[in-house]
Amino acid sequence: MDTNPEFTAGYRPKLRRSQKRRERKELLAGLMFASPVLLGFLIFVLGPIVCTLLFSFTEYNIASTPKWVGLDNYAHLFRGKDAFFYPAVKATFVYVFVSVPLGIAFSLAVALLLNANIKGRAFFRGVFYLPVIIPLAASSMVWMWLLQPDFGIVNYVLGVLHLPTSPWLSSDETVLPTLILFSVWLTGNTIVIFLAGLQNIPSHLYEAIEVDGGTLLHKMVYITLPMSSPIIFFNTVIAFINAFQTFVQPAVMTQGGPNNASLLYVYYLFQEAFKFSRFGSASASAFLLFIVVMLVTGILFRFSKSLVYYEGQDHRT
Amino acid sequence: MNRTNRIGHIAVYVLLAAGGVVCLFPFLWMVRTAFTDMGQLFLNPPRFIPDTFRPDNFKEALTSNPFGRYFLNSFIVTSLSIAGVLASSSLCAYSFSRIQWKGRDRIFGLLMTGLMLPFFVVMIPQFIGWKLLGLTDTFVPLVAPAWFGGGMFNIFLLRQFFLSIPREMDEAAKMDGAGHWRTYARIIVPMSSQAMIVVGVLTFLASWNDYLAPVIFITSEKNYTLMLGLTLFQGSYSAQWQLMMAATTVVVLPSLLIYLVAQRYLVEGVVMTGVKG
Numbered sequence: 001m002d003t004n005p006e007f008t009a010g011y012r013p014k015l016r017r018s019q020k021r022r023e024r025k026e027l028l029a030g031l032m033f034a035s036p037v038l039l040g041f042l043i044f045v046l047g048p049i050v051c052t053l054l055f056s057f058t059e060y061n062i063a064s065t066p067k068w069v070g071l072d073n074y075a076h077l078f079r080g081k082d083a084f085f086y087p088a089v090k091a092t093f094v095y096v097f098v099s100v101p102l103g104i105a106f107s108l109a110v111a112l113l114l115n116a117n118i119k120g121r122a123f124f125r126g127v128f129y130l131p132v133i134i135p136l137a138a139s140s141m142v143w144m145w146l147l148q149p150d151f152g153i154v155n156y157v158l159g160v161l162h163l164p165t166s167p168w169l170s171s172d173e174t175v176l177p178t179l180i181l182f183s184v185w186l187t188g189n190t191i192v193i194f195l196a197g198l199q200n201i202p203s204h205l206y207e208a209i210e211v212d213g214g215t216l217l218h219k220m221v222y223i224t225l226p227m228s229s230p231i232i233f234f235n236t237v238i239a240f241i242n243a244f245q246t247f248v249q250p251a252v253m254t255q256g257g258p259n260n261a262s263l264l265y266v267y268y269l270f271q272e273a274f275k276f277s278r279f280g281s282a283s284a285s286a287f288l289l290f291i292v293v294m295l296v297t298g299i300l301f302r303f304s305k306s307l308v309y310y311e312g313q314d315h316r317t
Numbered sequence: 318m319n320r321t322n323r324i325g326h327i328a329v330y331v332l333l334a335a336g337g338v339v340c341l342f343p344f345l346w347m348v349r350t351a352f353t354d355m356g357q358l359f360l361n362p363p364r365f366i367p368d369t370f371r372p373d374n375f376k377e378a379l380t381s382n383p384f385g386r387y388f389l390n391s392f393i394v395t396s397l398s399i400a401g402v403l404a405s406s407s408l409c410a411y412s413f414s415r416i417q418w419k420g421r422d423r424i425f426g427l428l429m430t431g432l433m434l435p436f437f438v439v440m441i442p443q444f445i446g447w448k449l450l451g452l453t454d455t456f457v458p459l460v461a462p463a464w465f466g467g468g469m470f471n472i473f474l475l476r477q478f479f480l481s482i483p484r485e486m487d488e489a490a491k492m493d494g495a496g497h498w499r500t501y502a503r504i505i506v507p508m509s510s511q512a513m514i515v516v517g518v519l520t521f522l523a524s525w526n527d528y529l530a531p532v533i534f535i536t537s538e539k540n541y542t543l544m545l546g547l548t549l550f551q552g553s554y555s556a557q558w559q560l561m562m563a564a565t566t567v568v569v570l571p572s573l574l575i576y577l578v579a580q581r582y583l584v585e586g587v588v589m590t591g592v593k594g
Contacts, residue, residue, distance in 0.1 A: 023419065029497045030418030036405035037428060037472060040465025045431050048439035048446075055441060062448060110336060116329045126580055127337045133576045133583075134344070135526035137544045138565045141551060142347045145558050151359045153346055160362075185339065189587060196588040237433075245435050248528050252548055266437045273441050274533065283441050290438040297433055 049290070055283035062277060073284035082281065087260040088268035094176055095264060096243040099183040104236055107187040111194035112224070125195060129188035136186075140252040143182060144169065169253055172261035179249050179262055190235045197231035198224065226309040233308045237300050244293055265289060344569070350562040351375065358559055374563040378550070381560070384567070386539065387546035391525060394459045394542060398524040399517055401463030402471055406516060407509075409466050410475035411501045415487060425476075432469050436529070444533055458534040459527075459542075463520070471516045474586060478512035479505055515586035518579045525572055543568050 031038070056073055058066035077085045110128060114121055131139060146154050147168040155165040168178045205223045214222070225232075247266045250256050256263035256271070269289065272282035350358070351374055353367045378384075412418075413425045447458045466472060482505060490500045506513070528544045535541060541549065547568050554560050576583065 026416055027418040030412045030416040030421060033412030033416060033497065033501070034409050034424075036464065037409040037466025037469070038424075040405075040462065041428055041431060043465065044443065044462055045434060045439060048442035049434070051442035051445075052438055062445070110333075113329050113333050113336075116326075118326075118329060118333070124333050124337060125584065127340050129580075129584065130340055130344075130576070133522055133526075133572050134569055135528070135544055135572060137526075137528045137547055138569045139343065141547070141561060141565050142343045145350065145562060146343055146346060148558075151361075151363075153363060156361070156363060188340075192584055192587050241433055241435065245437060247437075251528070251532070252551070266435070269437055270440075270533075273444070279441055279445070286438050286441060289435055293433065293435055293438075 052283045052286050052290070055280055056287045058280045058283075060280040060283075062279065066280065069280070073281045074288075076281065077284060077288070084260060084263060084268050084271075085285070088256075088263045088265050091176060091261060091263050092244065092265040095180060095183075095246065096240065099180040100236065100239045100243050102180065103184050103187045103190065103239055104232065106184050107190040107235070108194050108228075108232065110187075110191050111198055114191070114195050115198040125192060128191050131186050132188040136248040137252050140182075140249055144253055147178065169262075170258065172257075172259040175254055175258065175262045179246075179253075179264075182249060183243070183246070190239065193235060194228065194231060197228045201227045229308045230310060233300070233304045237297060240296055240300065241293060244289065244296075347562045347569075348566055350559055351566045352563075353559050355557065355559055371559070374559050375567065378554075378560040378563040379567065381554070382546055382550050382564075383538075384543075384546060384564070387541050387543045390456070390540060391543040394456050395521055395524040397456070397460040398463040399520045401460060402467030402520045403513060403517060405464050406467035406471040407475055407506055407513065408501070409472045410479055411497070411505055413472065414476045414479035415500070415505060416497060428469055429473065440533065447534060453534050454536045454540055456540070459524075459530050463524075467516075467520070471519070474516060475509065475512055478509050482508055511582070512586075514579065515582045518575060518583050519586060521575055522572060 055066065057068060057070055059069050059072075060066040076082060080086055114124055114128075118124075146152050149155060149165075149167045149170055152168075154168070158165045166174050166178075169175050201223065205227070206219055209219050209223065245266050246264050247270065250262050250264045250267040251270070254262040256267055265285075266289070269282055269285045272278050272285060349365070349367065352370045352372065353374075354369050354371050357364060357367050357369070413421060443458070444453070447453045452458060462468070486504050486508070487500050490504055495503065526544070527542075528548075531542045531545045535545060538549070547564055550564050551561060
């Protein structure tokens, strides 16, 4: 800028001071307006994380004062002294690592169907979203009735179609697969987000492939998948975080049984804390969950760098 | 080519219809069972339309437990949560979109990482904190988080919307001597009624449908929300599916009605956070 040096020399300090004052005023206003969430973050997130870590080194039930035991809680868990810990870890890993890929694949498939040139798209989308908005405690109960082994309608229909029936929730071999299928039933949110992403793909890309004589498969591999990879990634991360926290289904449908086969981790954690009042040991389990979720998310982010395709800088226009 | 196209087209409809049936049928069966006589419950083959409708199931189910009380409790908790979320998340979203302050975007990014935090990690200290304050078994722990920002998800959603309002609106207001407070209350919030409805509906569903927080913080039956009442009912009437389905139908109804009325807003909201996020 070629402004007169004498002029700026005299003007600048003043400007700077008034600008500084304005900046301070804005900072104060900004903090004031954001104060609910800033306080909330301290009270409900940051403080409790630190407390969980501290409690995890203690023996603590609500009646007594916490007693420092160092790493005993963790050692206790890892050595399998807690009869429920490893069954819970096992059930949760199977549940999470089967239900998430299955749910993502299923919801992407449904979104692709909805994205086809069809009538009544909004209606179908509404129908697939319906299970999400029903209270989970209620839909869990409805499915318990549908899946009732002797009188449930599902086994009846399977029988009529000469398909094998199943004890569903009441056998330790089928309970986890049943909960995984139930989780697929609940993927309406993911479907809706996928569909919106698919509809954002510019049609001229597909037309270009058509001109070159490409098939549906080419479209899929060269356009649809790369263009929706950021959304696939986003949905996968969210799905993992949610799957680790599956609570209502074991709490309402199975109480972790039969034979601890559906003892999902957070339900186990809940019982440790509120049924057995072992707050110290439960805090150790909670902190392990924190670490695992962070790890899985971190790995996904690392992984995504090579797999997710982001269009140029202004891909949000 | 044309023929395979048409077959493909039909296949799409068939698959979607099959999926639709799987999504809808459970609720139809729920309603059917709710009207069924106990004796017709275990018929083989089952009748899809029962011979006798028995609306008395609803009377029997709803009077066996104080469902009116549960309903009132859920209503109080949900209303207070919606009010809190609308007020506090819009204030915060205003700060993160319309006020230029140092470190704003970095702090916003930090707060957003909180979205990935499982509630179960902070559950125990929160419980102990409320216990020490003597506030367990009240509605306070269920409602308080709503008044402290109302969740980053909602702030993010409103911020996205606020960012799309032209800057000139603020500048014109500033010219007229309006401070941030007036710009927020008179311009930004009224212009964002659409997004506020989305946040309101999402909060209704989250709060009304919530099972976890009540199960942790509420102990005495007079403070039960509907979801707790429903599972308590399940404990005592486990084999009487007609009564359980009657109670479930009633519990499901408010969420279903809100969904039917506000579907358009809701889907928009989900899309907004998913695609633009």
